[in-house]
Every structure is written in structure tokens, then in C-alpha cells.
Amino acid sequence: MTSLTNKGLRRVMLTALLLAGATPLAAQGNAAPQVEIGQGALRGVQEDGVRKFLNIPFGASTAGERRWKAPAPASGWSGVRDATQFGPICPQWRPPVDQRPMSEDCLSVNVWMPADRKGPLPVMVWIYGGGFLGGSNREPAYDGTALAKMGVVLVTLNYRIGPLGFMAHPGLTAEAPYKASGNYGILDQIEGLKWVRDNIAAFGGDPGNVTVFGESAGSTAISILQASPLAKGLFHRAIGESTSQFDPDGGLVGRKDMREAEAYGADYGKKLGAETVAELRALPMDAFTKELTFFWPTERDGHVLPDIVYNIFAAGKQNDVPTLVGANSMEGSTIRKDWVKRTDENAADYDRIYGGFEDQLRQSSTDAVQWQMRAWAKLQAQTGKAGAWLYWFDQPWPGKPELGAFHGNEIVYVFRNLQVEDQPWQPEDHKLSELVANYWVNFARNGNPNGPGLPEWPRYDDADPKVMRLSPEPAVIGTPRAEAQAFLDDYFDKRR
Numbered sequence: 405m406t407s408l409t410n411k412g413l414r415r416v417m418l419t420a421l422l423l424a425g426a427t428p429l430a431a432q433g434n435a436a437p438q439v440e441i442g443q444g445a446l447r448g449v450q451e452d453g454v455r456k457f458l459n460i461p462f463g464a465s466t467a468g469e470r471r472w473k474a475p476a477p478a479s480g481w482s483g484v485r486d487a488t489q490f491g492p493i494c495p496q497w498r499p500p501v502d503q504r505p506m507s508e509d510c511l512s513v514n515v516w517m518p519a520d521r522k523g524p525l526p527v528m529v530w531i532y533g534g535g536f537l538g539g540s541n542r543e544p545a546y547d548g549t550a551l552a553k554m555g556v557v558l559v560t561l562n563y564r565i566g567p568l569g570f571m572a573h574p575g576l577t578a579e580a581p582y583k584a585s586g587n588y589g590i591l592d593q594i595e596g597l598k599w600v601r602d603n604i605a606a607f608g609g610d611p612g613n614v615t616v617f618g619e620s621a622g623s624t625a626i627s628i629l630q631a632s633p634l635a636k637g638l639f640h641r642a643i644g645e646s647t648s649q650f651d652p653d654g655g656l657v658g659r660k661d662m663r664e665a666e667a668y669g670a671d672y673g674k675k676l677g678a679e680t681v682a683e684l685r686a687l688p689m690d691a692f693t694k695e696l697t698f699f700w701p702t703e704r705d706g707h708v709l710p711d712i713v714y715n716i717f718a719a720g721k722q723n724d725v726p727t728l729v730g731a732n733s734m735e736g737s738t739i740r741k742d743w744v745k746r747t748d749e750n751a752a753d754y755d756r757i758y759g760g761f762e763d764q765l766r767q768s769s770t771d772a773v774q775w776q777m778r779a780w781a782k783l784q785a786q787t788g789k790a791g792a793w794l795y796w797f798d799q800p801w802p803g804k805p806e807l808g809a810f811h812g813n814e815i816v817y818v819f820r821n822l823q824v825e826d827q828p829w830q831p832e833d834h835k836l837s838e839l840v841a842n843y844w845v846n847f848a849r850n851g852n853p854n855g856p857g858l859p860e861w862p863r864y865d866d867a868d869p870k871v872m873r874l875s876p877e878p879a880v881i882g883t884p885r886a887e888a889q890a891f892l893d894d895y896f897d898k899r900r
Contacts, residue, residue, distance in 0.1 A: 436488075437519075441603045443480035446487040454552045456516045457607070458542075459491030462599035463511030463592060466564060471685050472576050472588060475511060475595040490514065493540035494564050495689050497696050504540070508568070508689055511592055513599065514541055515607050516548030516558040523608030526615065526848040529559045529600060529639070531593060533620025533647075533812065536565050537696055550820035554845045557609035559600060563592035563625075567672060567692045570699035572665035575681035584705040586665050590628055591708065597629075597638040615848040617643035619815055620739075623729070624649050627780060628701055630723050631716040632708050637723075641851055643844065644729040645818070646739075646811055649713040650779040651772075652900040653743065654703060665702040672697060714779070714900065720787035726851035727784045728844075730795030730871075731777045733884070734808025736769030743772035744895060757888050771885060773811070775892040778883070781864040791863040793853055796884050798875040799836055803827045814874075818844055832876035840874055 437448050437455045448457035461478035492507040532539040541560035548558030572586030601611045616639045618626050623644035629635040678684040703712040746754040758764040784792040797814045817837040822829050843853040853861050861872045873881045
């Protein structure tokens with residue numbers, strides 16, 4: 405859901421590029437920097453010790469006949485392309501006051517890099533959240549300046565969302581060479597990661613050290629990328645913040661079967677007065693942005709996901725990379741779903757766990773998100789060779805203490821962008837932001853969050869589960885609300 409704020413280059417080729425410095429940036433000092441990539445030359449902007457290149461296309465337009473098709477690589481250009489302004493957001497519902505440009509030609513990346521450091525540097529690729537309904541790579545909270553200053557190349561990536569990103573339909577399945585439909589937004593992310601692999605060395609980044617990270621639907625996408633054979637080798641660490649596809653109900657829409665997803669999409673098309681794919685493609689973009697209609701990635705599509713994400717991890721078939729995941733201590737303040745239902749069978753246990761809360765849905769939603777992230781860490785630790793680390797973020801915004809550490813409130817701490825929110829930030833908030841960013845950057849650099857001057861964060865081990873409580877007084881703790889988590893282990897196991 406939306407938070408409150410709103411095989412490509414081979415190793416030999418990579419080594420040669422890095423030793424040669426790839427294509428050097430043309431600018432010195434504060435002059436406009438230029439860089440040459442496979443598509444052509446780019447002119448960016450330098451300020452505050454960071455160079456940024458915005459609205460770089462990685463995918464062709466998805467309008468017209470390319471609507472609901474797997475992404476195609478973007479074409480090149482002649483001359484020097486201006487990369488100093490953000491590009492359009494992908495089609496989505498938005499309130500009238502939001503006047504950002506919107507287009508089906510939206511598959512772009514933004515890149516931030518330190519101006520004074522030589523490569524190869526670790527690369528961090530951010531996948532935004534928004535319930536697969538909204539969001540973009542240009543939100544102020546995702547500005548990569550602070551993280552770039554810490555020695556990483558930061559990339560934010562646009563992908564299709566809503567019906568244009570995730571609608572399955574029998575007609576689309578029939579025409580696709582891989583005989584599936586939906587999951588276009590995930591395919592966009594994979595195409596974007598291929599662009600990173602092939603081009604990031606020109607920005608000083610190391611295509612052999614890429615971390616994908618995201619929050620909410622972005623985090624769910626990370627779990628899908630880690631499970632998908634199509635993404636193998638495109639990234640080398642994974643960070644997930646608050647929600648994942650380990651939800652036994654298959655996300656907010658709850659579909660795991662291709663046929664169900666196709667029927668859902670066909671019904672949606674009929675509501676728009678379009679029964680065929682040709683009729684759907686003939687509709688204007690605005691037909692798909694008038695209202696919010698939930699669409700979600702489809703498991704078991706036989707292309708992006710051969711099975712449900714949980715089963716892929718349980719069988720040890722995931723992309724085995726170091727994994728850092730976690731949840732916030734009061735997710736249910738702003739993301740509320742009846743993941744946990746009271747039944748005749750579980751009534752006594754449910755009442756014991758939740759009967760004392762005035763707002764049972766708030767607490768059960770919080771516990772369910774924590775369970776999703778714990779399941780991710782647990783399965784990676786059990787079936788993978790790379791480690792897993794689990795956190796519990798526990799710091800409310802100072803101006804919204806009644807919400808607790810709500811869904812998405814950690815983002816500005818991670819990016820060290822507290823200033824984008826009008827809050828009475830305290831020294832402890834800045835201290836926590838520095839701590840969290842250092843953990844994330846260390847993880848991107850080394851595949852382990854630990855480093856000099858930081859409290860030691862143990863790898864997750866389900867035989868002796870330890871969690872890092874991220875707060876102004878960070879500490880290693882046991883599983884928060886362990887009794888509730890044990891109840892959810894049994895509850896979700898029966899639903900799977």
C-alpha cells in the first residue's frame with residue numbers, strides 16, 4: 405500500500421571497462437557532467453558533490469501495440485541527451501492537484517553518483533512502493549544525493565503499475581510467445597536491471613555488485629525478483645522493507661492462479677466496454693487512470709514465477725543472495741487488511757492474542773506484515789547459503805507519535821532525507837537515519853550490514869532468532885510479539 409509520503413556484460417568485458425574507467429565523465433568541477441552509454445551521450449547536473457542523470461530511458465514506449473507486452477529495450481539517440489529533469493510518471497490514478505506529467509512512455513531510470521570517487525562502486529537500485537497502483541521514481545523521499553555521498557551509485561527505476569502493469573487476460577496470454585500475461589511491471593524491473601548491468605559502469609558503478617531494495621509493493625517486488633528465474637544474476641543483494649509475496653493469500657488481491665487472473669482482467673475489460681485485446685488497446689490511457697482498481701503480480705504464471713514465492717524459497721530455488729528484510733513496529737496504523745481472521749477454530753487463541761487491543765485490525769495487520777518479513781528471512785536462512793538479517797524499525801515520527809512507526813515511515817531515514825517531511829526532527833532522528841543508512845550501504849558494499857562503529861547485527865537463525873531493533877537506542881532483541889508470531893505460524897500454515 406502507499407505510505408503517508410506519497411547474461412549482457414561478461415566479467416572479462418566488465419573488468420576491462422572498469423580498468424579503463426568506462427567512458428569518463430567529461431566535466432570537471434561544477435560544470436555540467438557528460439557520460440557516454442550504449443544508447444548515446446547524456447548531459448546531467450552536478451550539485452552538492454553529487455552528479456545526477458535523470459530520465460534515462462531503459463525501455464521503449466508501452467503505448468499502442470506495445471501496451472501489455474514485455475518491455476523492449478529503449479532506442480538510442482544522436483547528439484547529447486539532456487538528463488537534467490525528471491521524466492513522466494507511469495499511468496496511474498492521481499488527485500487533480502497532482503500535475504506531474506504522465507505517459508505510457510515512462511520506463512526510465514535516474515542515477516546519482518558521487519562526483520569525487522572512482523569506481524567501481526556498489527550499486528543500489530530502488531523499487532518504489534504504492535500497492536502496485538501508484539508511485540514513481542521521482543519522489544523527493546527517494547532523492548539519492550545523501551546515499552551517493554556515502555559511496556554508492558543510486559538508481560531509481562520506473563515500472564508499469566495498475567491495470568497497465570499487471571492485468572492478465574486470456575487474449576493477452578494467447579498472443580504472448582511465453583503464453584502468460586500480467587506481471588508486466590515485474591518484467592519492466594527486470595529490463596531495468598539489464599540496463600543497469602550493461603550501462604552502470606559508465607557511471608562508476610560495479611555491475612557485479614548490485615543491490616535491489618524497495619518498500620511496500622517495492623519490497624514485494626524484491627521478493628518476486630529473488631524468486632524469479634528471469635532475474636537470476638541481475639542483482640547480488642536484496643533488501644525488503646515492509647511486505648512481501650510470502651503472504652499466504654497472495655497479496656492484496658489474493659490470486660495465485662493464471663486462470664483466475666485472466667478472468668479478473670477479462671471482467672475489468674468488460675466494465676470498460678472492451679472485450680477484446682484490440683478494443684482494450686484502442687482505449688485512451690485515461691480510461692485506465694480514472695479510478696483505483698487493484699491489480700497484483702500473479703504467481704504460477706509459468707514465466708516470471710513457476711510457483712508461488714513461498715514454495716520457491718522453501719525448495720531452495722530462489723536467487724540465493726544476501727538478504728536484509730524487516731518491518732515497522734506499527735504497520736497497521738496506515739496499512740490495514742484482514743490478513744488474520746477470527747474463526748470458530750481459532751477463536752480462543754485469537755481472543756488471547758488480540759482481545760486486549762481496542763483496534764484489533766491495527767495490531768493484526770502489524771503482526772501479519774512482521775510475519776511476512778520473518779518468513780522471508782527464515783526461508784532464506786534455511787534454504788540459502790547467503791545470509792539473512794532481520795530488523796524491526798521502531799521510531800515514530802516526532803510529529804505523529806500516535807501513529808507509531810507506521811508503514812513507510814522508515815524511508816526518509818534510509819535515504820537520509822528527513823528534510824523532505826515537515827516534522828520537528830530531533831537529534832535522535834538524525835542519529836538513527838545515519839545508523840540505518842550505514843547499515844544499508846555496508847550491506848550493499850559487502851553483503852553484510854555490519855561495520856566499524858555500528859552495533860553488531862547477527863545473521864538470522866530460526867533456531868535462535870535475533871532481530872535488530874532500529875531505534876535511537878538500537879539493540880539486538882528476540883522476536884517481537886513472539887506469541888503472536890507463533891499463532892500466525894500455525895494460522896498461515898493452514899491457509900497455504
